[in-house]
Amino acid sequence: MGRVGNTSRRLSTVFGRILRVYSLRLRLVFGSDPNASLSPTRHLDRSEALKIVNIISVQSFKGGTGKSTISANLAVTLAQLGKRVGVVDLDLEGPGLHVIFGVADADVKATINDVLQHKAPVNQAVLDLTSRLKLKDGYLIFCPAGHKLDEILSILDTGFNLYTFKRILEDLARDYNLEYLLIDSHPGIEKDTLLSMALCDYLVLISRVDQQDLFGSGVMTEVASQLKKPVVLILNMVPSSVNEKEASKIADRLAELFHLRVLTALPFNSDVLENLSKGVFVLEKPKDPLTKRFTEIAMKMLEAIETGPPDDPSTTQSTSQPVA
Ligand SMILES: Nc1ncnc2c1ncn2[C@@H]1O[C@H](COP(=O)(O)OP(=O)(O)OP(=O)(O)O)[C@@H](O)[C@H]1O
Ligand SMILES: [Mg+2]
Numbered sequence: 001m002g003r004v005g006n007t008s009r010r011l012s013t014v015f016g017r018i019l020r021v022y023s024l025r026l027r028l029v030f031g032s033d034p035n036a037s038l039s040p041t042r043h044l045d046r047s048e049a050l051k052i053v054n055i056i057s058v059q060s061f062k063g064g065t066g067k068s069t070i071s072a073n074l075a076v077t078l079a080q081l082g083k084r085v086g087v088v089d090l091d092l093e094g095p096g097l098h099v100i101f102g103v104a105d106a107d108v109k110a111t112i113n114d115v116l117q118h119k120a121p122v123n124q125a126v127l128d129l130t131s132r133l134k135l136k137d138g139y140l141i142f143c144p145a146g147h148k149l150d151e152i153l154s155i156l157d158t159g160f161n162l163y164t165f166k167r168i169l170e171d172l173a174r175d176y177n178l179e180y181l182l183i184d185s186h187p188g189i190e191k192d193t194l195l196s197m198a199l200c201d202y203l204v205l206i207s208r209v210d211q212q213d214l215f216g217s218g219v220m221t222e223v224a225s226q227l228k229k230p231v232v233l234i235l236n237m238v239p240s241s242v243n244e245k246e247a248s249k250i251a252d253r254l255a256e257l258f259h260l261r262v263l264t265a266l267p268f269n270s271d272v273l274e275n276l277s278k279g280v281f282v283l284e285k286p287k288d289p290l291t292k293r294f295t296e297i298a299m300k301m302l303e304a305i306e307t308g309p310p311d312d313p314s315t316t317q318s319t320s321q322p323v324a
Contacts, residue, residue: 053173057200061216066236095145111146116160
C-alpha cells in the first residue's frame with residue numbers, strides 16, 4: 001500500500017476545502033446555479049452542428065503535464081484511423097501546438113484569438129494539415145492561437161464569452177464536417193478552461209503521478225461532475241521507478257476516489273522530451289511502442305464515446321494499462 005495509501009489519504013484530507021473554492025469560481029463564471037445555467041433547455045442547447053461532433057477538451061490542473069503533446073498525437077492518430085478531426089489551441093496564455101505541428105508564421109492568416117475577438121471569420125484561422133502531415137485516410141484541421149506578445153495580452157485583456165466560443169465550434173463542426181474536435185487548454189481552472197469544459201462532451205485530464213497533479217485532477221473531476229461531463233484520466237510521464245503493479249494500483253485508487261476512468265498510464269519517454277516539441281511523435285516514430293499506445297488510447301476513446309458515459313460513474317472500473 002505504502003506510497004499509494006499515503007497519496008490517497010492526503011488527497012482526501014484537503015480535497016473538500018479546496019473544492020469549495022472552485023465551486024465558487026464556477027458560480028462566478030456561470031451564475032448562481034451552474035447546473036441550471038447549463039441545462040439543455042437553456043443557452044447551451046446543442047445545435048445540429050454540435051450534435052454531430054464530439055468535443056474533447058484536454059485539460060490539466062498543473063502545467064507541463066503533456067496536454068499539447070497528447071492533443072497533437074491523439075488528433076493525428078484519430079485522423080490516421082480515418083476520422084475527420086479538428087484541433088483548436090485554446091491555450092491563449094501559452095500556445096504551443098503550432099510548434100508541434102510545425103506551422104510557420106507565414107502560413108497563418110488569422111488565429112483563434114482574432115476569431116474570438118471578432119476580427120476574422122473562423123475559416124481564416126483554419127489550417128488544413130492533412131497533406132502537410134501526409135495523412136492518408138481521415139483529415140486534420142488546426143486553429144492556431146496567437147503567440148505574439150501583443151496578441152496574448154490583447155485576448156487576456158478582452159477575454160471571450162461562451163456564446164462566441166460556442167458559435168466558433170459550431171462553425172468548425174459544420175463547415176468542416178468534423179467528427180472529433182479536440183481543444184488543447186491552458187492548465188488550471190480559469191474562465192476559459194471552464195468554458196471549454198462546459199462546451200465539451202468529454203474531458204480528458206492529463207496528470208503526472210505526482211501528488212499535486214493528482215490532487216488537482218481530483219478537483220477538476222469534481223468541477224466537471226458539477227457540469228455533468230464525463231471524465232477520463234491519462235497518467236503521463238510515469239517514471240520508470242513506478243513499476244507496472246504500482247501504476248495499476250494508483251490508477252485503481254484514483255478511479256475509486258474520483259469516480260473517473262483511468263484510460264491509460266503513459267511512461268516517461270526520453271525520445272518525446274528530446275524531440276523538443278518539434279514534431280508529432282507518432283509520425284516521427286511510427287514503430288515506437290508509445291505510438292502503439294496512442295493508437296490504443298484513440299481506439300479506447302472511440303469505444304467510450306460510442307458506448308456513452310457510464311450510468312453510475314462510481315461503478316466504473318479503471319481501464320488503465322501497464323506502464324510500457
Ligand atoms: N510521455 C512523455 N515522456 C517524456 N516527455 C514528455 C512526455 N509527454 C510530454 N513530454 C514532454 O513534456 C513537456 C511538456 O509537454 P507539453 O508541452 O505537451 O505539456 P502541456 O501540458 O501542454 O504544458 P503547458 O501546461 O505548458 O501547456 C514537453 O517537453 C514534452 O515533450
Ligand atoms: Mg500546452
